Amino acid sequence: MTHTIAKPLPLTTSQHAMWLLHTISGRGELFNVAECMVFRGKVAATTLQHAFNHVWQASDTLSCRFPHDADYTPALQPTHNTPIIEIIQLEHDIEHVTDYAQQFMAPKLCQPFDLSSQPLMQLQLLRGESQDYLMILAHHLLLDGYGFGLFSQALSRSYNALIKNKALPNLRFSDQQTLLDAQQQATYLTTVDSARQTLNQWLDDIGEIHSFSDSKADVTTANKRTSQQFTRAQWQTIQSAASSINSSSSEILLAAIATALIAKTQHYHATLGLLMMNRQSMAELSAPCVQSNVLPLPLNLTPDMTLHDITVLVNHQIKALKQLQSYRVESLKRDRQKQGKSLTVFGPTINLLPFSSNPKYAGIETHSHILSAGTTDDIMLQIHLLGDTPANIDFDVNEARYQPDQVNTIQAQVFDIAIRWANQPTLALSELVKCLIQEPKHVF
Template sequence: MWSAQQLDPDSPALWTAEAVELEGPLDEAALEAAIRETLQACDALHMRYEGEGADVVQRLRESRSVVIGREDYAGCDQPWDSAWRWMREDLLRPADLARRPLFATALIRLGAQRHLWYLRAHHIALDGFAYLLLIHRVAELYSARTGGRAAAAARDWSLAPLVAEEARYRASPESARSREFWLQRCADRAEPVTLGPKCAPDDSARSSRLQLPAGEHQRWHHAARAIGVDWSAWLIAAVFAWMRARSGSDAISLGLLVMNRLGSAALGVPCMGMNVVPLRLRLQPQWSFAELARAVAAELRELRPHQRYNYEWLRQDLGLGDSHAQLYGPVLNLMPFDRGFVFDGLRSRAHPVSVGSVEDLDLTVSPLADGVRFDIEANPQAYDAATLDAHHRALVATMRAALADSSLRLDQLHSALAREAA
């Protein structure tokens, strides 16, 4: 994230944001107190980053000020649209990792009993799981305050144990083995296949959002078990099949986001704990979808022991650190963790506002209680709205075809989707 920001130091492209919608009789003072306490406790939000020679140094600011902005659109004809425009404009603020705060937050009033809690943070500070940890803690503190009870003890959200853990890993034989593994896997530095022209990322992304019906995730589970894989391998196979059908290429490389928190000091700490690993396959046209899914599962088993080796280290190893060059095309983010949280007395729901910079395509799949969030974010320099929507529809069609018949060959699937698009 540091390297990406230095390519354009003032660029706002690496801001991320979520908004939590709250419906009901809100105790605004209790919510503000919960937000302030939670955000003050998070080390990652109060860091400053500076270059010193060839190194990057992070320092924790002693002052942990949390300013909660206020916006009121209750009197507007379309309060939701007005709030959304404000949030998108807020995301255009320049970033400064050395001198300015890494986050901003606001309470937005949409009506007498409808509010949004908005949180913007630089991607160097938080990943998607970190947002969820913060939201859960705010909900917990709010519910305790409004219910007149004591909240659970404060979490230790210090980054020091994570820094020490990473230093031990970097010096370990495990790290050296993983470095060699990735250097061998990526030795050819093949240009990744994409569905649009290769362009530098823009300051914002183009979105195509979709919510699949409740029960869809369970259908994926059943289909995956029937062919001997888990649902993530099944879904990744569908993305590979879609990429082949849309690009006409058999050599596909995806970027797979991995959390790397289990067994780590980062498990309960809001921070940037994600990594991205290149997942590369050469597909065979005669493969059935089931065979593709099993090939994906086998590749995942190969990669798993080495997914802790940071993608940016690999880019530096390969001499790509000062460029936008990537080792994969679309990025896939599977979010299987529970995104439910409870603000007592209120109905609540999180809305993604920005995932940050998008090089090509970012696919996000998040099973929820009432369906599956299934979004694609695109580099707007490479994909117009109509093209992006067409790709999204084709991906859904690919998944439906795989659900209907896992014995379908990839060349048959390609032809079927081509006929559907004609």
Template sequence: MPAHGGRGVHAGRAAVPDRGRRGRLQRGRTPTGPDLRGEPLRAGDRHGRRPARPGRPGLDRRARARADRGPAGRGPAGPARRRRPADAGPGLGPPDATHRGLATRGPARVVRGRGGPAHPERHRDRPERLSRPECHTRPGARVTLTASPTRPAPAPPVPRALPLTQAQLGLWAEEREQPGGTLNHVAETLDLRGPLDPARLRAALTDTLRAVPALHVRFRDDGHRVRQLLGPVAPRAPQEHDLSGHPDPDARAQAITGALLDAPLDLPGGELYRHALLRLGPDHLRWVFVTHHIALDGYGMHLLLGRLAAGYRQEACAPFDPLDAAVLEDGAYQASPDRARDRAALNAVYADLPFEPAPLLTRGLKRGHRAGRDLPPTLVRDLRAGAGPLNAGWPDVLFALSAAFWHAHTGERATLIAAPVMLRLGSAAARVPCMIMNLLPLRVNVAPHDSLRTLTAQVREARTRTQPHARYRYEHLWGDLRGRRLFGPEVNVLPFAAPPDLGPDLRVTARTLASGPVEDLALTFSGWAGALHLSVDGHPDLYTPAQVGGLCDRLIRGLDLALRDPDAPLPPLLREHA
């Protein structure tokens, strides 16, 4: 196609010569046609020209006369004259179409560059509202504009169906046996003190919850298998309560939090979480988040809180990795030869122990009474400094302390610690908030004369021996051993449990209100920087709240004594009247 300074002007027919450069282009006039933006120009009064006649867009008077006479003066052009050459490009619509600013439709839009060649593909993606009418009609013929076929609305996305992880399957079985239970609820609170921007916090909450597909799945159980459906779901808005004028805002906030925690979540209906914003004072806001363990484990909650903090700080957040990858990796392990190897290794832990039925078969699992203490900073420093001479990390020292505590508390020689493992290192689930954690048995044989040094070495060996087999599910192990008791205390050490950082102006206090049911005792050590917090959960049929608090104090006192002399017999230091 010719450029502006070429031999002719494209006008829906064959090019018309400019007669020795005396045409409109020579005088700087712009012909009717696409402008530099790919839109049709108005044919007419900008340069004092008459509107072009229908079927003859862009032709001057002499050109129209020649076109109407046809070749050799044989009258109006017939069908042969109306046929457009293949290289002439798309035709333009009639003047009334261009006056209304309506785009025309053809094989491709043509855009004339500034003195350069035409670009037929540049504006192919622009919306076109009318189909191109027939441009090659006789003068005076009636032209009808026809609307282009409307494009069908895009179909709603079909939810993707995924199997459940093995961790989720066990929790779904419990839900199916006891619908509406609340034992597997987990709850977290953030107390925010300082100059908080509520609107920014709400926006960060919405963005964070939308980014976690595991909180929005729908479970479908047909009796043969259960699937989780992933699809777009709007995040749930938080409940909001202004308690700043209440006589006792903290007591009222605890009552609201208890109601959120104790009300069943409708898993079949897709309710996997609920949350609330409680204003306790002018510069004090509390966020309460309750979810089901089938959606998030402890590490998944950690990822969620980190995303929330970054969102409030208005920092760019990389998307989480897809849930599909974590689920499929979990399924692939179940069919791999590694599973049989791991099964044999963990069954061997119990090979020489007498059979003892699991207590949960008689008294069941329940949410425990909880007591919590912050360890003195000097004790935390002594713990970190004392781990080096023991050739261990300070988490192994706490596992050894817990094993000796259980022996002093129950008299059992073979202490089987249930150690939660997140299963994220080197996994497709490393950046996926979901439920995939497991419980790993750490067997520590405790004698009354064993010291902290001796037991710490045992813990290190037991962890090295069993850690490679941590993917074998404890539910499957329980089935292998025909329902025997698997564990004594559950001991969870979280060495990087720093509260979320929402900025330098806000002081944040994070608390875990519930982390699932207990069989007997559960000990949780949460550490960050120079701080360490101990939480003890005791089965309500075995311990009163006061007894749980006493056990918490006894552990802290025993740790202090053991660190002063790591070679002294440890169990006597942990007895009730030590």
């Protein structure tokens, strides 16, 4: 359908890439994101709605739709019609929040947003006996992982101001035009072009890229998720090993994932996909809209490497990749096609989710559960780094490529490798791989 566009604003490169994925795929529901915010008490529903109104109207990248003209050129069109938070009364508190929230949101995650005609966010406040739960569904165009953080912090600030009868805060979100201007500066464009050249050179040097599955089946349904958390004793062992080799726990986990991939493929060059925040300027850091990117993290490993050697390499490669994060993965895939190369530019995708404080609402503590961070056409490992609390890893997979027993095996091996290497950090990579190949498959 063609829509008349009044005072249109162009899309950023990141927004346009997401709009294209939604439009061309015909499966817009695959780009929904969802979160459950658990309140450790009862909130004032009317005040929460007023706070949401303020946040919504403070950002044209939130309160917008994305109509297109007859040539299918999209635009961002602000609208100040704030969605109404639906109130749902529960008979009692929820016992298993994550399971309940996943089941509650599943039907909503299967419904695509109409980008051109409806607000791209829905909220339901579930009211339990002693605590409440806010279910948030949005299109990825409005929010990415970092954007969810900006949104939740702004919502709590506004709520707290209203409760204290103070003036509503100036939220200082970047508007769309400021974001566009920042990304059209000569220095920014030079950085993007340099990143394009470097990333393509990296991929030219790699050759074939492998993942845990050889299948190329397209996504047909929302990702299937399984989760596993380290025990406290295991996590303390990993933290101790990280300290002893002057590394970090997240780098040990990346080393474990790369090792599991080597054991599966028998190729010592592992190229992971790493989710990047892709925010460097103040304009980008203040905009909740989609900006994140995923790019190849090539790890050229050798059989004699120890855990320390690999974590040093991981650290070096991540630092190098941070300088290249402004070049879109969609553009990189197009580059590879033009050069006659495979469209596959990385294997498993890794999303490192650092520990962050959860905002309080008039003294009421909150805890957030990420229910869906979008889709992956292969496998994505979302690593929740929770401070001293043992890390949890979500394994999100394209069910068309992975059977449940395959996912269980991958999950078991990643955990097993991380623990083994934490206990024996001087073990050579080849020795660890040999042990994995010789031992029978098991479920952790």
